[in-house]
Amino acid sequence: MTDFLIKGGLIMTMEPDALSGRIIPNGAVAITGNEIEAVGTTEEVEQKISAPRQVVQADGKIIMPGFVCIHTHMPYVLGHNMPVDFSQLKSFWDMLQKMGWEWLEDITTPEGIYAATRYAAMKMLKSGTTTVCEIVEGPNALGKTPSPLEASAMAVDEIGIRAQIGFEVTERIPGVSILEKLSPEMAEKGLEENFNFLSRFPPKNGGRIEGRLAIHEAYTNSFNTLKKARELADRFKCGIQIHVAEIPRAFLVEKFGKSAPQVLEECGVLGSDTIAVHCIDLSDEDFEIFRRNNVNVAHTPMTNSLGGNGVANVPHMLEIGLNVGLGHDCFFTLDISEYFRYMYLIHKAHNANPMLIPPFQALDIAIRNGAKAMGLLNEIGSLKEGKKADLIVIDPDSPTPVMPSSLISFLCSTWQGRQVEHVFVDGRPVVFGGRLTTGNEDEIKAECLKEAKNLWKRNGIEI
Ligand SMILES: [Zn+2]
CATH class of the missing domain: 2.30.40.10 (Urease, subunit C, domain 1)
Structure with missing residues (x-):
């Protein structure tokens, strides 16, 4: 019936x-x-x-x-508009080290992840996003009950959005500069969190929630960890999500003598089941590596603008046949129309060419390409008999x-x-009728606000 x-x-x-x-x-x-x-x-x-x-x-x-967001960090909602000392944020490194890590991820708790993810999922649904690809980051939340991924999945399950979720594998030690020291033991904890989650939510399990292994970046991991991450992803056939080249290419070349795509290709991380996020500073050779490995790209133009990272060359990516979808990173509103419109416009402005990213192509990027990147195009991304x-x-x-x-x-x-x-x-x-049916909107917002206050207080902010 x-x-x-x-x-x-x-x-x-x-x-x-x-x-x-x-x-x-x-x-x-x-x-x-x-x-x-x-x-x-x-x-x-x-x-x-x-x-x-x-x-x-x-x-x-x-x-x-529905729209498909192929990259975000829903717990980042807790850091929205936090009145920190902005004078300390003079470069992208400062933004990453302080805003991303010290002031946010390193003090994120499972309770915060749960509350923020419920709020973000609700807001995303209410503005037309039906599927999200999520990387949870919160190293000091590991080992607690619920674990970071359990907390995320509880929220996603409750609110009703479709999601692929992973915990970032990184050798970064909270409180220590990545230029000073990295620790493979930290990465082991991240691998274990992904393993436990993938055991419960493997791909194609028939439900709305699946695991997708997440890696932070090439520059916060060793060759060995990157290889282990690929082995784990292959074991579960779950695919990988990883940030790539949002920082200047020169940093990686200095560290490894190679660019991120070169390192990642050697470790086997790149493939048609990989979502590479940002992908800004790439050389012709890097693009060729992406092309021959059929890598999917998550384009996140608003975050990249905030960090002063530059503009990813999406028109070129599309021209060489890469599959590009849209992500948002959860730094601004959760309304996909804002990210979608920014993506639709920025390449025209950046290249002084109004012909770039025509309207139909923008829609494909924000819906179908995203479904394809997540390996879900047979299930979602268009209205067709038999699809979800x-x-x-x-x-x-x-x-x-x-x-x-x-x-x-x-x-x-x-x-x-x-x-x-x-x-x-x-x-x-x-x-x-514009209202969430799976929960009480006021309660979800109040809980998120409570956890945001808790997190802000950990940063010494008086409320
Ligand atoms: Zn990200």
């Missing part, structure tokens, strides 16, 4: 992609269990299905696949008509996450 029939809306299928996918006025999507039973005109779909349990009228609204029912319904706030010929422009130029009305993940209406 059909569970939901969403009908009367303007459907963007994105199958086989945004440019050539069917756009259907007065369209409908039928959902049975966690799958899409039928997609087409309302008439076509109503003929195909049995009487639905619930009808959702979507007249004047847009029905489309992960979709959003937008009530467009537009001063001009939203119709098949203007839909893609509307999404690139005008759409904002607050216009999302309903969100289905795995066939379940997790947001309905």
